[in-house]
Amino acid sequence: MMNDLIPLVNKLQDVFSTIGSDTVDLPQIIVVGSQSSGKSSVLENIVQRDFLPRGNGIVTRRPLVLQLINIQNTEEEYGEFLHAPDQKFTDFGEIRREIETETARVAGQNKGISRSPINLKIYSPNVLNLTLVDLPGLTKIPIGDQPTDIEKQTRSLIYEYISKPNSIILAVSPANVDLVNSESLKLAKQVDPEGKRTIGVLTKLDLMDAGTNALEILTGRVVPLKLGFIGVVNRSQQDIVGNKPMVEALKAEAEFFKHHPAYKNIASRCGTPFLAKTLNNILMNHIRERLPDMKTRINSLITQTSQELLSYGDPTLEGKSNRGALVLKLLTKFANDFVSSIDGTASDISTKELCGGARIYYIFNNVFGAALDSIAPCGNLTTQDIRTAIRNSTGPRPFLFVPEIAFDLLVKPQIRLLEPPSLRCVELVYEELLKICHGCGSPELSRYPRLQARLLEVVSDLLREQQGPTSSYVESLISIQRAYINTNHPDFIGGGGAISDLVKKNEKKRREFEKLNRRVG
Numbered sequence: 001m002m003n004d005l006i007p008l009v010n011k012l013q014d015v016f017s018t019i020g021s022d023t024v025d026l027p028q029i030i031v032v033g034s035q036s037s038g039k040s041s042v043l044e045n046i047v048q049r050d051f052l053p054r055g056n057g058i059v060t061r062r063p064l065v066l067q068l069i070n071i072q073n074t075e076e077e078y079g080e081f082l083h084a085p086d087q088k089f090t091d092f093g094e095i096r097r098e099i100e101t102e103t104a105r106v107a108g109q110n111k112g113i114s115r116s117p118i119n120l121k122i123y124s125p126n127v128l129n130l131t132l133v134d135l136p137g138l139t140k141i142p143i144g145d146q147p148t149d150i151e152k153q154t155r156s157l158i159y160e161y162i163s164k165p166n167s168i169i170l171a172v173s174p175a176n177v178d179l180v181n182s183e184s185l186k187l188a189k190q191v192d193p194e195g196k197r198t199i200g201v202l203t204k205l206d207l208m209d210a211g212t213n214a215l216e217i218l219t220g221r222v223v224p225l226k227l228g229f230i231g232v233v234n235r236s237q238q239d240i241v242g243n244k245p246m247v248e249a250l251k252a253e254a255e256f257f258k259h260h261p262a263y264k265n266i267a268s269r270c271g272t273p274f275l276a277k278t279l280n281n282i283l284m285n286h287i288r289e290r291l292p293d294m295k296t297r298i299n300s301l302i303t304q305t306s307q308e309l310l311s312y313g314d315p316t317l318e319g320k321s322n323r324g325a326l327v328l329k330l331l332t333k334f335a336n337d338f339v340s341s342i343d344g345t346a347s348d349i350s351t352k353e354l355c356g357g358a359r360i361y362y363i364f365n366n367v368f369g370a371a372l373d374s375i376a377p378c379g380n381l382t383t384q385d386i387r388t389a390i391r392n393s394t395g396p397r398p399f400l401f402v403p404e405i406a407f408d409l410l411v412k413p414q415i416r417l418l419e420p421p422s423l424r425c426v427e428l429v430y431e432e433l434l435k436i437c438h439g440c441g442s443p444e445l446s447r448y449p450r451l452q453a454r455l456l457e458v459v460s461d462l463l464r465e466q467q468g469p470t471s472s473y474v475e476s477l478i479s480i481q482r483a484y485i486n487t488n489h490p491d492f493i494g495g496g497g498a499i500s501d502l503v504k505k506n507e508k509k510r511r512e513f514e515k516l517n518r519r520v521g
């Protein structure tokens with residue numbers, strides 16, 4: 001049962017990698033260390049095979065999710081990549097080349113890094129079930145054509161992985177550098193200040209200055225980590241160049257601890273096999289602890305996803321023969337959504353801001369209304385202008401009513417004042433209608449992006465055409481305005497200065513006018 005735990009999480013890891021989401025914080029071991037601290041060597045020792053790319057500068061440039069799977073009753077060891085599921089890699093040199101190719105494919109050739117992980121499974125009788133994530137090493141100074149912010153990028157990538165509370169941090173530090181300067185421990189401390197989920201690995205114990213040792217660190221007296229420190233000795237550069245077999249390297253490591261005066265008493269708690277066993281135990285216990293939470297989270301994801309699936313529509317309308325019915329259904333839904341946004345009956349109305357029909361109402365009544373109110377109908381017309389226009393249009397003849405020509409002459413420039421706010425109003429309403437249209441795309445419709453795009457195009461064209469009647473809209477405003485001026489302005493009805501002055505000159509006409517005025521009154 002316990003042994004099934006890691007494969008279970010591996011399966012989840014594959015699922016989340018395939019769907020490109022990590023909405024569940026999975027228990028996993030994250031390997032962190034500065035460049036050349038020995039991360040790759042530790043991983044290769046655990047796998048007991050050479051399979052990781054080597055080279056100068058930053059080699060690991062994408063997260064590598066390494067799932068080790070113990071298989072029994074077989075001599076065969078092989079690897080499988082999630083991105084090439086049908087290919088079985090029995091040659092570990094091929095695995096290395098595939099990692100290099102995949103890294104270059106996504107992260108480019110120029111030493112940049114990418115957040116998208118490579119998932120590799122290694123099946124072997126020599127490994128314990130274990131899932132490790134290898135991350136790019138922390139680097140201080142960009143080399144060659146590396147991006148100048150490479151340190152920032154790497155740090156943020158590492159931070160993203162280790163800050164998840166379910167991850168266990170495997171902080172690799174070289175023993176021949178002062179632990180105070182260990183970048184991996186500094187980073188781990190930021191996200192795990194109490195050292196509850198950090199396990200320290202000390203590499204290069206064989207390279208320490210003569211007469212010095214790391215016993216104090218390994219026994220937890222320098223940096224207190226609940227999961228402890230484990231010392232290892234990996235192959236040196238010379239061993240690698242000389243192709244020293246892994247089995248021999250592991251034997252040499254065991255010998256080193258057994259015979260070292262400082263470490264011989266703790267030899268059973270040092271070295272790669274002990275590290276692998278410890279990690280396996282830690283990971284299993286950790287998964288067991290987190291399982292109930294994970295289950296709840298996954299159940300809620302299932303509910304969410306089922307609901308989302310439902311919103312994608314009726315599966316019976318799939319297929320060529322149902323295309324017409326499907327399009328009709330989508331368009332009807334779109335049209336209904338549009339209408340309900342304007343009516344205010346949409347289900348997702350906002351409580352924060354005006355939208356849909358309410359906003360159009362606001363544009364008409366408040367924005368446009370205020371703009372109209374701010375226009376003085378006779379603002380730049382003086383009594384003298386009116387008088388002159390009337391006189392000029394009647395020539396030598398006396399007049400009773402305002403002559404049509406004079407009225408047109410006077411009112412046209414006034415009416416033009418209404419045009420800018422009217423056009424602005426039309427524009428605002430048009431924008432609002434477009435916004436409503438864009439908000440009407442249901443998840444079901446978004447499955448057909450081309451149909452959706454075409455629909456929006458057609459609807460916005462239609463709406464734009466509605467801008468055409470702007471002039472007739474202005475015309476209807478003119479008639480309203482005309483009525484307003486006719487009834488209210490003293491110059492057009494008896495009692496006002498200009499007309500009454502003129503009328504006085506013709507007593508008979510004045511009386512007629514008064515009669516008329518009484519009738520109007």
Ligand SMILES: Nc1nc2c(ncn2[C@@H]2O[C@H](COP(=O)(O)OP(=O)(O)OP(=O)(O)O)[C@@H](O)[C@H]2O)c(=O)[nH]1
Pocket residue numbers: 033034035036037038039040041042057058059060136137138203204205206207232233234235236237238240
């Ligand atoms: N002598 C000795 N050399 C080691 C040990 N661990 C690692 N090395 C050497 O240190 C160098 C760097 O080791 P890697 O395992 O490539 O380090 P890394 O952290 O993976 O480096 P990057 O991938 O560049 O981040 C190699 O030449 C290793 O042979 C060790 O325990 N003892």
